[in-house]
Amino acid sequence: MTTTDMTRAYAVLTAAGAGKRLGNTLPKALIPLVGQPLVLRAARGLAHAGIAGIVITAPPEAYDDFRAVFPENHVPGTDTQVHIVVGASQSRQASVGRGLAAISNLARTCGDELQDDTVILIHDAARCLTPTDVITRVITAVRQGYEAVIPAMPVTDTLKMVDRPSAADDVPRVVTATPERRCMVAIQTPQGFTWATIRRAHEYGAELSHNEMTAATDDAALVEAMGGTVHVVTGDLQAMKITTSIDLALAELILKQ
Template structure:
């Protein structure tokens, strides 16, 4: 039984304000997708990677990731679809029969450390069919009433933050469970308004359990230009990165 990582890299990244897809935005001279692939490979628990890329960029992405000398596992690139859910399904369709564990990871989390990858895979191999990394929520969280008046929303209650987790990737799954989750939600995948924002949500919709393991602050998501600056600062002082 092998472990496959599906690395989603088909997003546009419009909020970054760049003229290239987000996965190709450079962080200290390397595209985000290359950083992410290298860390998956460095974990020692990923046997192969399938990258989902924007339409028309399959050759470009192949040259960047599949031919990267520091990504030491086989890499295949497939064009993604209109939503993240549909893109993951496109990658999952290429998984070989020997794949027993599937990780789904976002290229927008380029610094997710190898130790985090190992932690997720270990939990799946221990019998948890769906595993997500998560961080405790430290801010006070308010639930508000639905209202068209966004200028001053009414607070309904203060949520118990001790029971909340901010979820990251890579998320890990028993391959059979992830197949079933995607098969059951094909009708949702074509439209951004109905498609799942993460694969664990599809598993939850089946009524199956999802477990949380400790996340890592380095697995931050690069969404804005500020996030890119923070990630660059982390790379400029790699001591913490090397420890993980």
């Protein structure tokens, strides 16, 4: 692997989710966690890792509320610039695509032109407690020449393959296989890519993004689909995804301790 130039890194922060499973009327990313919205905590984590600019995908009905969280288009207390775009209703993949479409202009605002090897991170606002060292670990690996890098944790549960997706009628399903868990990992974010790689991956998988049933659940899957190689670095338990009220309570406990 060759070391690329130490150009500044940029990020797309996905924050367009509704948050219904958290039982809150606010968009998920605006739900407060010990006094700060999830999206603000996630953006600060990226800023502290040295990200120069962040494109945030927001729900259209809450666009002004997101703008209020980032006065003067900056992450408060940092030099990291913020640009907010309206996320897509079709899928997360489509929302990320909108974020990527805006990232070149954001870089120019920061005085940069994106190069093929510029580091681009895709991060979820719901993983707002991701430690700085996980983010920098991903950035460093991409700068070392790995085109797609994702943080992951070992799987501790035994996994089973079944014959069909979960059904509302709760009819028992048939187990078809038991994968070897020593070779399985649970993926986290931020996922890191060279600008050339993530641009090509989203162009390659664009047709999948129009429907949540066909859209990629993570951006690394698009790289895999076009024949690219994805590498894994060590994640962290604190990079948990806040999806339910139990997750939110656990995150509050972690912060208070």
